Amino acid sequence: MTKKTLNGAESLIKCLENHGVEHIFGYPGGAAIPIFDAIYDSSIKLILVRHEQGATHMADGYARATGKPGVVLVTSGPGATNTVTGLLTANMDSVPMIVICGQQITPVLGKDAFQEADVFGITAPVVKHSYLVKDPNDIPRIVKESFFISATGRPGPVLIDVPKDVSSSPCTTNIDDCDMDLPGFSKPEKPSIKDIKKLANTIKGSKKPLLLIGHGVIISQAHKQVLALAEKLGAPVTSTLLGMGGFPENHSLSVGFLGMHGTAYANKAVAECDLIFSIGSRWDDRITPAKIERFCPGAKKCHIDIDPAEINKILVPDASCVGDAKLILESLIPMVEPLDTKDWLKKTQKNKKKYPLSYKIHGGLKAQHVIDELCKLTNGDATVTTDVGQHQMWTAQFYNFKRPEQWITSGGAGTMGFGFPAAIGAQFGQPEQTVIAICGDGGFQMTLFELSTAVIHKLPIKIVIIDNKYLGMVRQWQELFFDDRLSGVDMVGNPDFVKLAKSYGAKAFRIKRPADVKKVLKQALDYNEGPCVIHAEVIKQDNVFPMVPAGAAAEDMIISRPTTKLQKPKGST
Amino acid sequence: MPKTSITREDSHTISLFVANKPGVLLRICLVFSRRGFNIESLVVSPAIDGRFSRMTITANGDKNVLEQIIKQCAKLIDVVHASEHDSSYSIEQEFALIKVRLKPKNRSEILQLVQHVQGESIDFSDNTLILKIVGESKKIDTCITMLEPYGILEMVRSGKMVITKGKSET
Ligand SMILES: Cc1cc2nc3c(=O)[nH]c(=O)nc-3n(C[C@H](O)[C@H](O)[C@H](O)COP(=O)(O)OP(=O)(O)OC[C@H]3O[C@@H](n4cnc5c(N)ncnc54)[C@H](O)[C@@H]3O)c2cc1C
Ligand SMILES: Cc1ncc(C[n+]2csc(CCOP(=O)(O)OP(=O)(O)O)c2C)c(N)n1
Ligand SMILES: [Mg+2]
Numbered sequence: 001m002t003k004k005t006l007n008g009a010e011s012l013i014k015c016l017e018n019h020g021v022e023h024i025f026g027y028p029g030g031a032a033i034p035i036f037d038a039i040y041d042s043s044i045k046l047i048l049v050r051h052e053q054g055a056t057h058m059a060d061g062y063a064r065a066t067g068k069p070g071v072v073l074v075t076s077g078p079g080a081t082n083t084v085t086g087l088l089t090a091n092m093d094s095v096p097m098i099v100i101c102g103q104q105i106t107p108v109l110g111k112d113a114f115q116e117a118d119v120f121g122i123t124a125p126v127v128k129h130s131y132l133v134k135d136p137n138d139i140p141r142i143v144k145e146s147f148f149i150s151a152t153g154r155p156g157p158v159l160i161d162v163p164k165d166v167s168s169s170p171c172t173t174n175i176d177d178c179d180m181d182l183p184g185f186s187k188p189e190k191p192s193i194k195d196i197k198k199l200a201n202t203i204k205g206s207k208k209p210l211l212l213i214g215h216g217v218i219i220s221q222a223h224k225q226v227l228a229l230a231e232k233l234g235a236p237v238t239s240t241l242l243g244m245g246g247f248p249e250n251h252s253l254s255v256g257f258l259g260m261h262g263t264a265y266a267n268k269a270v271a272e273c274d275l276i277f278s279i280g281s282r283w284d285d286r287i288t289p290a291k292i293e294r295f296c297p298g299a300k301k302c303h304i305d306i307d308p309a310e311i312n313k314i315l316v317p318d319a320s321c322v323g324d325a326k327l328i329l330e331s332l333i334p335m336v337e338p339l340d341t342k343d344w345l346k347k348t349q350k351n352k353k354k355y356p357l358s359y360k361i362h363g364g365l366k367a368q369h370v371i372d373e374l375c376k377l378t379n380g381d382a383t384v385t386t387d388v389g390q391h392q393m394w395t396a397q398f399y400n401f402k403r404p405e406q407w408i409t410s411g412g413a414g415t416m417g418f419g420f421p422a423a424i425g426a427q428f429g430q431p432e433q434t435v436i437a438i439c440g441d442g443g444f445q446m447t448l449f450e451l452s453t454a455v456i457h458k459l460p461i462k463i464v465i466i467d468n469k470y471l472g473m474v475r476q477w478q479e480l481f482f483d484d485r486l487s488g489v490d491m492v493g494n495p496d497f498v499k500l501a502k503s504y505g506a507k508a509f510r511i512k513r514p515a516d517v518k519k520v521l522k523q524a525l526d527y528n529e530g531p532c533v534i535h536a537e538v539i540k541q542d543n544v545f546p547m548v549p550a551g552a553a554a555e556d557m558i559i560s561r562p563t564t565k566l567q568k569p570k571g572s573t
Numbered sequence: 574m575p576k577t578s579i580t581r582e583d584s585h586t587i588s589l590f591v592a593n594k595p596g597v598l599l600r601i602c603l604v605f606s607r608r609g610f611n612i613e614s615l616v617v618s619p620a621i622d623g624r625f626s627r628m629t630i631t632a633n634g635d636k637n638v639l640e641q642i643i644k645q646c647a648k649l650i651d652v653v654h655a656s657e658h659d660s661s662y663s664i665e666q667e668f669a670l671i672k673v674r675l676k677p678k679n680r681s682e683i684l685q686l687v688q689h690v691q692g693e694s695i696d697f698s699d700n701t702l703i704l705k706i707v708g709e710s711k712k713i714d715t716c717i718t719m720l721e722p723y724g725i726l727e728m729v730r731s732g733k734m735v736i737t738k739g740k741s742e743t
Binding site for chain 1: 591592595596599600603607624625637640641644645647648649650651652653
């Protein structure tokens, strides 16, 4: 019996199956129909979304929840351009993702044909790599390379643009056995022992060390090594926003996250340490001041990153090592000796007691109260996604994370509309976990139509809408730095989110009073037949503190509402 | 120095060995333009092994930003390697075609000058002369300065090309 010759689309889908893909988040259109046709006979589950941006954030959430690339399939032209925000979001936060776009047929490319767009060109700045497929016989190689590239070294999104004539023509190459052709791909370097020794020597003698863990720790799965290093050295650990979950926050050495809205005790430790050791963080401008000399002045700096371009990008460290965090730490741990940090730990503990994160239960419903209670009721075990804004910062502050892949938020791009679809993807990736999306009233409205997707697949996601009836984070800046001249931040016209959810067939709850928080959240957490929306009508004017104004240094932190007028921030945003 | 000079103090020459695939140049240009860098000159040609190309890029700007640009170029999947070269171990050459206004009274003076810089006159008309000059960019800059008083009508420069000396790879 001779094997049936596959067309490009069929071999594409077969290749995805071979790579273990279980879900595709997609939206069809003319140029992608052959590929959707191939899915018809496939074991892969197609998740039909309501907007291509939603598909990208779902794939992103799936990838962050599993460590495996999420896969998106869209049509040409507007279908493809709708993925740009999702590509940026994944690229900024080093998330592995594969976006496959239908494209017009090759003979008409560049002739303004219907729904033709230069997708390769439009997306080039926001992908790790991309392909325009010209020959169906290249498909097996390109798919293999795409998975390899997106997940190897520093992860990132890869885009494959597939013209319709290519997906419809026969592909005769062997899909089970093809070679990659990537002469320019720099494989992650094997960590240099010399560099690791230098790290060990630089750490030696430090009396006030601080480990700064970033997203790289989660990507590398280096959490156990971080714990071992911290305990051996006796060093407190802070994390970036994206590093949360890389070190248990209930551990006595944890000082929480640092930066613009990080804990006061983390930022105090940053201001006073004599050694800061970044493991998989890229010294983002939300944790470092505009004048970089003001960052940890006097402290020695150590840096581990898998991407050589991150070393010396923001600051020049005293010692650095390029490579995978886990591998480097495994070699480093036996080389270091416990440090004499008794006084330093006493001080950080004292600061933890002196400047705790806190809120008042009385005086109206507070977002912090809702989040704090969610943490308690789920025993800090849930997988939590957020949107972008004040509620995101409060979640970072009041939900205590303890394991990697438990915390999913858009950091680098700060993409509103991310949180809810990301939770859908995360729930597909972690079907056994309780998944909670914490969204603002503004951001939720950017992708709320994915309620259909969640309802259809009966995903038991809890969607908590922190409704302050404002674009709260921007309102906070206007209040603090622009004389309270509120411009374009009032969300008057918000829908009744309970009715809205019900109209999609989702369960819905409302919380208005502090006294109802526990009771309603319990009900919502007990409901597992499908998604439910929890509409929390919180007070309108609350602000996030502590706050390090943009561009300022840790010691300029404002711990609570200021009584005097503040200078407009001069730094970045 | 004339405005046309490409050998400024903060000028850097970067050599790249890249996969000969569509889109490579776009990606490299994006690395420069995103950081506000202007590419002064760019030479691309196929390598001996036709699957690859060689590029020599000259750009001016801050040294630290340039280090970042080289690293970001090297990171691109289609770039095999990227490095800055300095003239102590590499040969840098450029090629220029210069069209000069010709007046009977200047004619012999110009031709003498051309001979002096080992240039070649490759086309004459009643009132123009096209010269070919090969050499280090500085030498070409100097020629231009010397020819300017006679009136340069047009000029094309190839941009710098770099190759390392001895056995070491460019
Ligand atoms: C409203 C808002 C407020 C914010 N406030 C804060 C704040 O207060 N504090 C804060 O920290 N952030 C804040 N952020 C987020 C901030 O913008 C950055 O996204 C974040 O600081 C980046 O964290 P990161 O460097 O750990 O992660 P990434 O940006 O993901 O960088 C990860 C690094 O790890 C490296 N890496 C990847 N894999 C490995 C590996 N296997 N081994 C070693 N290294 C690896 C990568 O090369 C990269 O350099 C805020 C964002 C928003 C939207
Ligand atoms: C797509 C997009 N547009 C604009 C912004 C700028 N922005 C950052 S936070 C914010 C306000 C978010 O409001 P909301 O979702 O209600 O959350 P809140 O801050 O009130 O908790 C805005 C507009 C953004 N981050 N993303
Ligand atoms: Mg809001």
